Amino acid sequence: MDFSFSDNTKPLRPSAIREIFKSLVDPSVISFAAGNPSPQSFPVGQFKTFVDEILDKDASAALQYGITEGYTPLRADVLERNKRIFGIGEEYDAAIITSGGQQGIDLTAKVLCSKGDAVICEDPTFIGALNAFRAHGLDTIGVPMRGGSIDPDELEAIVKKTKNAKLLYLIPTFQNPTGRTMPLEVRKECLRIAQKYDLIILEDNPYGELRFSGEDIPTIKSMDKEGRVVYCGSFSKILSSGMRVGYVICHGDIASKIAVCKQVNDVHTNLLCQMVCHKFMTEFDLDGHIKSIRELYKKKSKLMTGRLDEIGSDRIEYTKPDGGLFIWASLPGYKDHDGFVKLLAERKLCVVPGRTFNCDENEPSYGFRLNYSTPTDEQIIKGTEILKNTINEIRG
Amino acid sequence: MDFSFSDNTKPLRPSAIREIFKSLVDPSVISFAAGNPSPQSFPVGQFKTFVDEILDKDASAALQYGITEGYTPLRADVLERNKRIFGIGEEYDAAIITSGGQQGIDLTAKVLCSKGDAVICEDPTFIGALNAFRAHGLDTIGVPMRGGSIDPDELEAIVKKTKNAKLLYLIPTFQNPTGRTMPLEVRKECLRIAQKYDLIILEDNPYGELRFSGEDIPTIKSMDKEGRVVYCGSFSKILSSGMRVGYVICHGDIASKIAVCKQVNDVHTNLLCQMVCHKFMTEFDLDGHIKSIRELYKKKSKLMTGRLDEIGSDRIEYTKPDGGLFIWASLPGYKDHDGFVKLLAERKLCVVPGRTFNCDENEPSYGFRLNYSTPTDEQIIKGTEILKNTINEIRG
Numbered sequence: 160m161d162f163s164f165s166d167n168t169k170p171l172r173p174s175a176i177r178e179i180f181k182s183l184v185d186p187s188v189i190s191f192a193a194g195n196p197s198p199q200s201f202p203v204g205q206f207k208t209f210v211d212e213i214l215d216k217d218a219s220a221a222l223q224y225g226i227t228e229g230y231t232p233l234r235a236d237v238l239e240r241n242k243r244i245f246g247i248g249e250e251y252d253a254a255i256i257t258s259g260g261q262q263g264i265d266l267t268a269k270v271l272c273s274k275g276d277a278v279i280c281e282d283p284t285f286i287g288a289l290n291a292f293r294a295h296g297l298d299t300i301g302v303p304m305r306g307g308s309i310d311p312d313e314l315e316a317i318v319k320k321t322k323n324a325k326l327l328y329l330i331p332t333f334q335n336p337t338g339r340t341m342p343l344e345v346r347k348e349c350l351r352i353a354q355k356y357d358l359i360i361l362e363d364n365p366y367g368e369l370r371f372s373g374e375d376i377p378t379i380k381s382m383d384k385e386g387r388v389v390y391c392g393s394f395s396k397i398l399s400s401g402m403r404v405g406y407v408i409c410h411g412d413i414a415s416k417i418a419v420c421k422q423v424n425d426v427h428t429n430l431l432c433q434m435v436c437h438k439f440m441t442e443f444d445l446d447g448h449i450k451s452i453r454e455l456y457k458k459k460s461k462l463m464t465g466r467l468d469e470i471g472s473d474r475i476e477y478t479k480p481d482g483g484l485f486i487w488a489s490l491p492g493y494k495d496h497d498g499f500v501k502l503l504a505e506r507k508l509c510v511v512p513g514r515t516f517n518c519d520e521n522e523p524s525y526g527f528r529l530n531y532s533t534p535t536d537e538q539i540i541k542g543t544e545i546l547k548n549t550i551n552e553i554r555g
Numbered sequence: 556m557d558f559s560f561s562d563n564t565k566p567l568r569p570s571a572i573r574e575i576f577k578s579l580v581d582p583s584v585i586s587f588a589a590g591n592p593s594p595q596s597f598p599v600g601q602f603k604t605f606v607d608e609i610l611d612k613d614a615s616a617a618l619q620y621g622i623t624e625g626y627t628p629l630r631a632d633v634l635e636r637n638k639r640i641f642g643i644g645e646e647y648d649a650a651i652i653t654s655g656g657q658q659g660i661d662l663t664a665k666v667l668c669s670k671g672d673a674v675i676c677e678d679p680t681f682i683g684a685l686n687a688f689r690a691h692g693l694d695t696i697g698v699p700m701r702g703g704s705i706d707p708d709e710l711e712a713i714v715k716k717t718k719n720a721k722l723l724y725l726i727p728t729f730q731n732p733t734g735r736t737m738p739l740e741v742r743k744e745c746l747r748i749a750q751k752y753d754l755i756i757l758e759d760n761p762y763g764e765l766r767f768s769g770e771d772i773p774t775i776k777s778m779d780k781e782g783r784v785v786y787c788g789s790f791s792k793i794l795s796s797g798m799r800v801g802y803v804i805c806h807g808d809i810a811s812k813i814a815v816c817k818q819v820n821d822v823h824t825n826l827l828c829q830m831v832c833h834k835f836m837t838e839f840d841l842d843g844h845i846k847s848i849r850e851l852y853k854k855k856s857k858l859m860t861g862r863l864d865e866i867g868s869d870r871i872e873y874t875k876p877d878g879g880l881f882i883w884a885s886l887p888g889y890k891d892h893d894g895f896v897k898l899l900a901e902r903k904l905c906v907v908p909g910r911t912f913n914c915d916e917n918e919p920s921y922g923f924r925l926n927y928s929t930p931t932d933e934q935i936i937k938g939t940e941i942l943k944n945t946i947n948e949i950r951g
Contacts, residue, residue, distance in 0.1 A: 160781045162755075162808050166669040171815045198615040206618065207610040214603040219594040222602065222795035258654055258799075258821035265820050269690070273562040274670060291819040294665070359558075385556045399618035401826035403654075412558050419567045423687040424661050425654035429825040430797035 167274065167296040185507075189542040192509040193533040194335065194484060196396050197459070200452045200532075202439070206399070209438040213431065221431045227422045228414075229256025229406070230433035236440040237392070237406045245367065246381040247390060253414035255421065258428045260365045260393035260405035263417075265291040266424065267361050267389050267407065268326065270416040272297050276325040279318055279358070281309055283516030283524065285335045288328055288363065298323070301518030304334075308341045311348035318356050327358045331379060333366040333483025336516045336528035340481060346379050353387055365393040365405075368449050370482035371457035386410030394436055396484070397449055402432035456484070456532055459539065463531040466543035474550050477529075489513075489526035490550065499553065500527050508545040563670065563692040581903075585938040588905040589929040590731065590880060592792050593855070596848045596928075598835070602795070605834040609827060617827045623818045624810075625652025625802070626829035632836040633788070633802045641763065642777040643786060649810035651817065654824045656761045656789035656801035659813075661687040662820065663757050663785050663803065664722065666812040668693050672721040675714055675754070677705055679912030679920065681731045684724055684759065694719070697914030700730075704737045707744035714752045723754045727775060729762040729879025732912045732924035736877060742775050749783055761789040761801075762879035764845050767853035769877040782806030790832055792880070793845050798828040852880070852928055855935065859927040862939035870946050873925075885909075885922040886946065895949065896923050904941040 213221050228234065234254045241247040241254075257263040264287070272278065274296035280289065282301025292299050300321050302309045318324055329349060331341040341349075353360045362379045380390040386409070393405035407417060421427070439445055460480050467477050467488070477488040488510075490499065500512040513524030534542060609617050624630065633650045637643040653659040660683070668674065670692035676685065678697025688695050696717050698705040714720055725745060727737040737745075749756045758775045776786040782805070789801035803813060817823070835841055856876055863873055863884070873884040884906075886895065896908040909920030930938060 160783065160806075162667070162782075162806070162812075164666055164812055165672075168666045168812060168816055171812075173811075173815050173818065193620075195620050198619060201614065201618040203610060203614040203618065206614070207607060210606050210610070211603060214599060214606070218597065218599040218602070220797075222597040222599065222797045223594060224589075224591050224791075224796045258825075261819065262821045270560055270564045271558070274692075276561075287819055287822070290815075294816055294819050296670075386558075387556065395620075400620045401616075401618045401823075403821055403823065403825050410556075410558070415569075416558075416560055416564060416567070419569050419686075420564055420690055422569065423657065423683055423690050425658045425799055425821065426683070427797075427799065429654075429799050429828060431828070432825060 168294055171290060171294055188507045188509060189534060189538045189545065190509040191529040191531070191534060191542055192511045193530050195533040196400055196484070197455060197532045199455060201399055202448055205439070205443055206435060209435045210431065212438070213434045217434070221434055223430070225427045225430040225433070227427050228418050229254070229428060230430060230437060233433050233437040233440070236437055238408065240440060241392065241408055245378045247378060247408055249384065249386070251386050251410050252408055253411040255407045255414050255417055256428050256433055257405045257407055257421065258425055259395060259403040260363065260391045261287050261291070262421070262424070263391035263405055263407040264288045264361065264363060266417045266420050267391070268292050268295050268297060269420050270413065271359055272325045275323060277321050277323045278326045278328050279314070279321065279324055280328045280518050281330065281334060282518045283336055283513060284328065284518070285330060285363065286515050289518065299518045300324070304337055304339065307339050308345045311345055311352065314349065315352050318352055318358065324356065324358055326361055327353055328361045328363065329379065330363045332364055332376070333369065333480060333485070336485055336511065336513070337487040338478045338480040338483055338485040339487070340376060343376050346376065347382065350379055350382055350387070360388045361391065362388050363391045365391070365396055366483035367392070368397055369453060369456060369484070371453040371460070373481040380408070389413060397445070397452065398436065398439055402429065402435070404428055404432050404436050453482070456482070459531045459536070460486070462536055462539050463529065463543060466540065470547045470550060474554060484530055484532040486529040486531065487526050488529055496525055496527060499549070502549050502553070503545065506545050506549055508542050564690055567686060567690055584903045584905060585930060585934045585941065586905040587925040587927070587930060587938055588907045589926050591929040592796055592880070593851060593928045595851060597795055598839070598844055601835070601839055602831060605831045606827065608834070609830045613830070617830055619826070621823045621826040621829070623823050624814050625650070625824060626826060626833060629829050629833040629836070632833055634804065636836060637788065637804055641774045643774060643804055645780065645782070647782050647806050648804055649807040651803045651810050651813055652824050652829055653801045653803055653817065654821055655791060655799040656759065656787045657683050657687070658817070658820070659787035659801055659803040660684045660757065660759060662813045662816050663787070664688050664691050664693060665816050666809065667755055668721045671719060673717050673719045674722040674724050675710070675717065675720055676724045676914050677726065677730060678914045679732055679909060680724065680914065681726060681759065682911050685914065688724070695914040696720070700733055700735065703735050704741045707741055707748065710745065711748050714748055714754065720752065720754055722757055723749055724757045724759065725775065726759045728760055728772070729765065729876060729881070732881055732907065732909070733883040734874045734876040734879055734881040735883070736772060739772050742772065743778065746775055746778055746783070756784045757787065758784050759787045761787070761792055764793055765849060765852060765880070766878035767849040767856070776804070785809060793841070793848065794832065794835055798825065798831070800824055800828050800832050849878070852878070855927045855932070856882070858932055858935050859925065859939060862936065866943045866946060870950060880926055880928040882925040882927065883922050884925055892921055892923060895945070898945055898949070899941065902941050902945055904938050
């Protein structure tokens, strides 16, 4: 029989990235396409010790239903750590544990935006957020990334003419897909504009702890004194992505509504792994562990950028990351980036075409995303070689 | 600041049950209010062995991102088991692993129903499903439970006059909250009516394997030969509820759309626990384990019903369960069941007021839900004593 799908979900297509992910069964294919943390970053031995301790002492609690808002000690840890590291957390704030940062984005949009409302986004931006917004029937309105960031004047002009704007979605630090970090002045301007036009800011910060060069810039949430910023964080890039544990820190009124929606979404997040996270935050040198991940990614990013430098800046332009997982690259003056990405795939190198991250998928894109955290050093060397040869091929 | 919530989620209130759950910090309160499996039903030792094996041999996979549709071996196990136990699974069917059965319900509604569509439900029914439907802006239209089930003629009349009906939500076996099982003839009629009026049936079967008396009745899904039934199952009541692993078996076209929406909801379900479930389904006597849960619940239900019998059928009427977790009780001729439930709470016995499960919360209810799987035997004895005394108090 033929099925008719809902108005909101009818137009949705699978994310190109996860489709690429599925196609990587051929072991000879090199992938710079993932957004995965390095398997070397997983603290496996300690994870096992903590799981065993929990199942020895507290199995009945770990395997039973828990509270929708999350494991109470972990909620406290999350508030404490984000206060200490990022200066986040006012008296009115609460933390809710979510099934990855993705659920935080999805539920925030669900509770704050009605069908037909618009979300203003950096353009390009994270496809998982764009599709979450689309699945709620929301318009995604892009503000172009220019140089290192969006232009506040352009943002204000777009907000002004978008009558149904409700939410401003931002990844200020090591943005996905561009790897760029928003300067302090632009962050302040975003908050000012949100105040002026009564928007809520959804600040997505999954990579914020992964800085390996330069100085930290304050989160927008830390500058907000009225509860206008909903902040999403995650354990995916510092402990394990497969366990699906993230969190939202936001005003208690919004948190309560998110909890009601989470209840009917998945009741609560996997409790055993919440308890494991609590142990990692209280009985483990998490800061030391994150430091080692930073060193690993610094090394990997340097290996990749070194190879890209050899191709020559007349042939490839790219962002030099200060942290996170991604590099954004483009071929100066070259028009057909989609075609170029296909050529790479034929030569067994997967990268993500820039168009994937467009707020409007029908617009062309002049770039593609490279990831350096997942491939091995050998794969980085081999993959950048394919990239170089393919560029030389088309450029002659 | 004041926040304005979305049209769909503005009217949502926290589930009364989970609020009761939170209030149970006072250890002297006895709860017949939960829907929790017995902690005795968790195979803790084996769980730990399996987790250790996975983390020893396959940690990089278990802690890394996985495929949205679920861990491939587990998807195959789920199809195989449901074929064997329930005769479910046509060539066009696919399995998707979800974060508990709840997510299966939520995503099925999300992909099939647009705002303003109606879901026809047994009345009363599972509050988690009702609120999931409401959170998508759907109308919940009830068909009264009469005697053991809904009346097919009444169902057809209601479907006929509900122009925007899209989905028929049913818990045919050991229904929540009534504990009742739908007879075969009614199941056939539900499928016939769904065909005639082009509805999709969402068959929710979290308790189906927990029969401790009587004979299994075929699932509606097993009678469907065109892909009209979406079937939700769960590991919550046979292995662990805290791990949040469930599944949907449905036509591949619907499964693909559910996968796209799951991707933007939580990317995938906790992978470590999916891998644990795979081991439980292939390296463990799951049938033997479920048999022991049935015996446990048979014993507990008999203890509770024996005590209820002593109160006398002129004072309390209730359903004798053949399986599952619940008993539905009412005081014959008594009007104020909400008030009675409050009286019980003052005497430190929590039960769930029937109104919680109404499709229309403004309608009165003449019953309340009792759970026998979670309380200890001692608590069952003490709690039914409170029930008896309170009934005697109001009846004089």
